[in-house]
Amino acid sequence: xxKLMSALLAATMLFAAGCGTKTEAPKTEAPKTDAQAPATPxxxxxxxxxxxxxxxxxxxxxxxxxxxxxxxxxxxTLIDQDEKLQLKPGLxxxxxxxxxxxxxxKLRKDVxxxxxxxxKASDVKxxxxxxxxxxxxxxxxxxxxxxxxxxxxDDNTFRLVTKAPFAPILAHLAHTATSILNEKAVKEAGxxxxxxxxxxxxxxxxxxxxxxxxxxxRFDAYWGEKAKADTxxxxxxxxxSTRAIELETGAVDIVYGLExxxxxxxxxxxxxxxxxxxxxxxxxxxxxxQKAPFDKVEVRQAINHALNVDEIVQHVLLNIGEKATSPISxxxxxxxxxxxxxxxxxxxxxxxxAKAGLPNGFKTTIWTNDNPTRMKIxxxxxxxxxKIGIDVTIEVVEWGKYxxxxxxxxxxxxxxxxVTVTGDADYGLYSLFHSSQFGSxxxxxxxxxxxxxxxxxxxxTSGNATERMAAxxxxxxxxxxxxxxxxxxTGEEVNGLKKGITGFVAHPAGHHxxxxxxxx
Amino acid sequence: MVVPVMFxxxxxxxxxxxxxxxxxxxxxLGERATQEELDKLRQEMGLNKPLPxxxxxxxxxxxxxxxxxxxxxxxxxxxEIGDRMPSTIKLATVAMLVAAGIGVLVGVVSAxxxxxxxxxxxxxxxxxxxxxxxxxxxxxxxxxxxxxxxxLPASGSDGASSIILPAIALGTGxxxxxxxxxxxxxxxxxxxxxxxxxxxxxxxxxxxxxxHALRNALVPVITVIxxxxxxxxxxxxxxxxxxxxxxxxxxxxxxIRAKDLTVVQGAVLMxxxxxxxxxxxVDLIYAIIDPRIRAQYSK
Numbered sequence: 001x002x003k004l005m006s007a008l009l010a011a012t013m014l015f016a017a018g019c020g021t022k023t024e025a026p027k028t029e030a031p032k033t034d035a036q037a038p039a040t041p042x043x044x045x046x047x048x049x050x051x052x053x054x055x056x057x058x059x060x061x062x063x064x065x066x067x068x069x070x071x072x073x074x075x076x077t078l079i080d081q082d083e084k085l086q087l088k089p090g091l092x093x094x095x096x097x098x099x100x101x102x103x104x105x106k107l108r109k110d111v112x113x114x115x116x117x118x119x120k121a122s123d124v125k126x127x128x129x130x131x132x133x134x135x136x137x138x139x140x141x142x143x144x145x146x147x148x149x150x151x152x153x154d155d156n157t158f159r160l161v162t163k164a165p166f167a168p169i170l171a172h173l174a175h176t177a178t179s180i181l182n183e184k185a186v187k188e189a190g191x192x193x194x195x196x197x198x199x200x201x202x203x204x205x206x207x208x209x210x211x212x213x214x215x216x217x218r219f220d221a222y223w224g225e226k227a228k229a230d231t232x233x234x235x236x237x238x239x240x241s242t243r244a245i246e247l248e249t250g251a252v253d254i255v256y257g258l259e260x261x262x263x264x265x266x267x268x269x270x271x272x273x274x275x276x277x278x279x280x281x282x283x284x285x286x287x288x289x290q291k292a293p294f295d296k297v298e299v300r301q302a303i304n305h306a307l308n309v310d311e312i313v314q315h316v317l318l319n320i321g322e323k324a325t326s327p328i329s330x331x332x333x334x335x336x337x338x339x340x341x342x343x344x345x346x347x348x349x350x351x352x353x354a355k356a357g358l359p360n361g362f363k364t365t366i367w368t369n370d371n372p373t374r375m376k377i378x379x380x381x382x383x384x385x386x387k388i389g390i391d392v393t394i395e396v397v398e399w400g401k402y403x404x405x406x407x408x409x410x411x412x413x414x415x416x417x418x419v420t421v422t423g424d425a426d427y428g429l430y431s432l433f434h435s436s437q438f439g440s441x442x443x444x445x446x447x448x449x450x451x452x453x454x455x456x457x458x459x460x461t462s463g464n465a466t467e468r469m470a471a472x473x474x475x476x477x478x479x480x481x482x483x484x485x486x487x488x489x490t491g492e493e494v495n496g497l498k499k500g501i502t503g504f505v506a507h508p509a510g511h512h513x514x515x516x517x518x519x520x
Numbered sequence: 521m522v523v524p525v526m527f528x529x530x531x532x533x534x535x536x537x538x539x540x541x542x543x544x545x546x547x548x549l550g551e552r553a554t555q556e557e558l559d560k561l562r563q564e565m566g567l568n569k570p571l572p573x574x575x576x577x578x579x580x581x582x583x584x585x586x587x588x589x590x591x592x593x594x595x596x597x598x599x600e601i602g603d604r605m606p607s608t609i610k611l612a613t614v615a616m617l618v619a620a621g622i623g624v625l626v627g628v629v630s631a632x633x634x635x636x637x638x639x640x641x642x643x644x645x646x647x648x649x650x651x652x653x654x655x656x657x658x659x660x661x662x663x664x665x666x667x668x669x670x671x672l673p674a675s676g677s678d679g680a681s682s683i684i685l686p687a688i689a690l691g692t693g694x695x696x697x698x699x700x701x702x703x704x705x706x707x708x709x710x711x712x713x714x715x716x717x718x719x720x721x722x723x724x725x726x727x728x729x730x731x732h733a734l735r736n737a738l739v740p741v742i743t744v745i746x747x748x749x750x751x752x753x754x755x756x757x758x759x760x761x762x763x764x765x766x767x768x769x770x771x772x773x774x775x776i777r778a779k780d781l782t783v784v785q786g787a788v789l790m791x792x793x794x795x796x797x798x799x800x801x802v803d804l805i806y807a808i809i810d811p812r813i814r815a816q817y818s819k
Contacts, residue, residue, distance in 0.1 A: 055593055137561075210603045211766030212677060237675055237764040241659065245674045249666045400543050400779055440554065 053236035075179030075199030140177025171424035227515035260318035277506035281491035302352035334425025361389020447484035587786035608767035618691030627702025646696035705737035746802035
């Protein structure tokens, strides 16, 4: 018996000792020396963890954040939107508006794809036609929904013609859904293109282990400044706590999206770099403006005054995020940053309710999907509104049904979010507040204000940036006053970096560039 | 026996996926889809056909090896699941070895010294293993072995050592049931006359216990191990989540939430097949270890 136990103990110790080493970082090949380049830096690889696996590296087959974060490294877009949301030349070096529906672009010369092909205007035409073709079923097709046709003028010149004047088009051409593909590579691969994506970006695709990670390697024939890292591995780690742990063990260099609890803990320990970056997202509670009593503006304004949003940001969001003073994030081009939003004032709220003829409050429901943060927000809203006599019942609705029923206008109040992915006010306002967009396009509150419609149309069609800006600012003031929403918060993301990582600059849209990141 | 079980299981899953409200077409196209786009996609996906027809199509295609395409990724379901199945089998196997190793060894020891401090401690520890939530055990293991000691990787499936922590987290939950079964089976067998005979023949105690008693006690134990293995194949969802292990369980849960009907049906079918194969394997093992059963078959 004793022999058995000691044998067991010895075996366990041997076993543990034998499997001692951590997984090594992938071996990198020696960098190619170049007579003109500065002293060759030490080769290194980056491991980046995000909360989900990619869906596809064909930009026409996926439009989700995890996929876009990787396609951003493999492909380029015609226009480059930097971290301050300024538009700069990308694959297109110059552009001019020919008439109100036509833009002409000059394509950069001698740009190579990862397969050796040279970029031509015909690649651009092929890419956009495939994107908007209904047969492709591209989830990102709507980004180019205004495109009527692409005309090739010569190998380095082409024109985009829109269905109606569409001023935000330049910002849309910086979106990952419009990444430029190589016609030859796509046609040759057919159905299997997503397994071997080919772009012009600073990194080329190496492999994808489904459910686990994507491997990329530096593309040395890149047209721009070459990437610093030799290889990049994007790992999918679903659990927030596991992502944080991997940053602490050093197995991962960068983590996108740390959860607030982990952020608090790691802030105190000070072993990693923690960055808080504002995003283009906004969270709101929408009213059904066509259903009583939310058809009365006093009621909507009252609820905005009755809610202590700062408390929600502090206790539910753990201070990751900021109270919203306008329907769009302050970073968006066209945002009215002078608006003050609604102040927390329960007395005023009661006054407004009385004015609407409802001095004793009323009963209503709030819908949320099963997102834990949203459910907590619903609870806080319920308890705060009770103080002014509004009795809110919370209904948790499954996501698919949630989208369908709010699109049909069956709700009273609902919690939702919106991301202004293009960084342009048109995207953040048109679908949500224009009366032509009721239902699934985005306007689930069924809000209609003719002046707002006019201003949003002006913003969309005017070729003059100053005019656009003024129209959007006025529209936001009107929307704030009309309160089709209970304005909650604009978003923030927490990213974690190992000490020694430099060169990381977060992009508000979430598709951070990796090529300039350096690891000491 | 296997075939009716598979039909039953797949019909159940099929019904459940279709009864719950959300619409896969809406989930695929996203919030901005128009009614026409939704109708068109539903038509293409065959969602408008009557349920029995949809089920029949599924069965006919499955027999040919075609489990359809994932609604989310448009890749063949068989490939999506096939890519992840080896990881799940690896994890389930090692976890089962952990569970069986601990369960049988400690079960034997407990049975040989029943109601002593050793027996009571061992049983309590095993029960702790069952009572401890999977994710908590997983997190504790990560913190101790990956963060504090740096001996093992905290997540992922890269490298041979990455399977150790998830297998331990997963296996300890099942060790107790194997331990209890081994213990009670052994206690039964030890009372038998032939054990007394073996002892009076002067055989070493170790031979008596392992060659004679354990071998006879193994039949129910192997049944339990087989059931445990079948359960581990499909049920490692939480462990897969905590350790970022790219297996079928986590993938199936994601697919259920996204209403990816084809993937869920295909995954359930595959797992049912595997569970059936495991049971078959268990029957074969009986024949190997128990000559009485072998004799039944050869008659």
